[in-house]
Amino acid sequence: MIAGQLSESTEMYLKAMAELGEGEVVSISRLAERLSVTSVSANEMVRRLSEQGLVSHLPYKGVNLTSKGRDVACNVVRRQRLWECFLYNHLKLEWAQLYELACSLEHATAPEVTDALAVFLGNPKTCPHGNPIPDADGCLPELNSNPLSTVPVGDTVRVVSVRATSTEVLRHLQKLSLLPGREVTLLEAAPMDGPLMLKVGDREAALGLLMAEFVFVEPIS
Amino acid sequence: MIAGQLSESTEMYLKAMAELGEGEVVSISRLAERLSVTSVSANEMVRRLSEQGLVSHLPYKGVNLTSKGRDVACNVVRRQRLWECFLYNHLKLEWAQLYELACSLEHATAPEVTDALAVFLGNPKTCPHGNPIPDADGCLPELNSNPLSTVPVGDTVRVVSVRATSTEVLRHLQKLSLLPGREVTLLEAAPMDGPLMLKVGDREAALGLLMAEFVFVEPIS
DNA sequence: TAAAATGTTATGGTTGACCTTATTATTCCT
DNA sequence: AGGAATAATAAGGTCAACCATAACATTTTA
Structure with missing residues (x-):
């Protein structure tokens, strides 16, 4: 603290x-x-x-x-996402573990450290999961992205960010290539809250609805 | 934790x-x-x-x-001193604040992070205060240095490390140029536990005995 | 509109790491 | 050897953040 x-x-x-x-x-x-x-x-x-x-x-x-x-929360999020950038870009740590690793650090980070870290990293705009990093004073900008679970069948969209926190879920999403920047087509939504069938790159993938809540996408411009 | x-x-x-x-x-x-x-x-x-x-x-x-x-302690010290290196060399934070800033981080640092940080920093041997950094398994090497308070009057020695922890004390030592690598001559030890009179570079300095406990020196080779 | 589901409060308990005040045990020094 | 200084233990208390169980309030929905 x-x-x-x-x-x-x-x-x-x-x-x-x-x-x-x-x-x-x-x-x-x-x-x-x-x-x-x-x-x-x-x-x-x-x-x-x-x-x-x-x-x-x-x-x-x-x-x-x-x-x-909200101010406090933004500041916490800022610290966490800055650490995620550092852990990923400089320490080369595993993408799926970033959230958990940065989460412990964030609470132990003095304001001086946060600011200097931001400068060191070149004031990044997003973390490695694609989520925006609030700037020093203000809060995070709103993106117009929606969870994959709300996309109509047939649409092709681009993954903007992944908001999962558990290493296990993140590992799974990574395995399916559901990473920021990827294009995804929703082929089918299975009945009875069954999985979404997706085309990611040249592969097909099945994604449970709960996990689809974590994957934020935008229309392809 | x-x-x-x-x-x-x-x-x-x-x-x-x-x-x-x-x-x-x-x-x-x-x-x-x-x-x-x-x-x-x-x-x-x-x-x-x-x-x-x-x-x-x-x-x-x-x-x-x-x-x-001892294993645990070495590991804690390792984490702390690695963070001090990072905060000093990369984030350019104030020398005197390093101990305190790194101290909060050390407890929040997972083993993966510690190891990757060491690699990132190039496995430094000492922290910016001159104290040795234990390596991944073993413990820290013993140096043959002694507190400045034990040096006989007249001797000239070299500062190896500074073990103070409080930012205030560290700022004071920095102001007197009592930094690792510096040569210091003990001019006089004032009576009644009075201060030590030192020659540091081309300036004279008075250092309280309690603070002199924190300044570790070695004979000039 | 009534029952089910969800949300809230009350009560009492635990744990870790602190605190104060008071008492007892040991060591150190003269 | 005896008193001073230091160390240890005992007893009782606080605080934050959790827990379980049970009772009560409100909202949702069939």
């Missing part, structure tokens, strides 16, 4: 909210699931966070970040 | 022991002082550590690292 004296746990909650709903309310149960805690714990923590003015909680509706909370 | 599932606090205790006594027993009160905790707390913690087989405590004598504890 270094920046702003907020606990690691606090930073994780705020980051999770930023990652889950982009500005939208997030239900406490989604939050709890993402952070692998019980919803009772998440409720407690949300109470603490709202006492600190970092989130606002509308009972039975959900939580969202206050502007103060 | 990442490497080995040991808590940050555990790592700090082990590192402090490695830094204080090089293999020797350390009194719990010295440990407590270094870590800014009460000696009651340090006693508690030492009990926990010895239950885990990381230290052995001889009541009324002191504590020392077991071989298991």
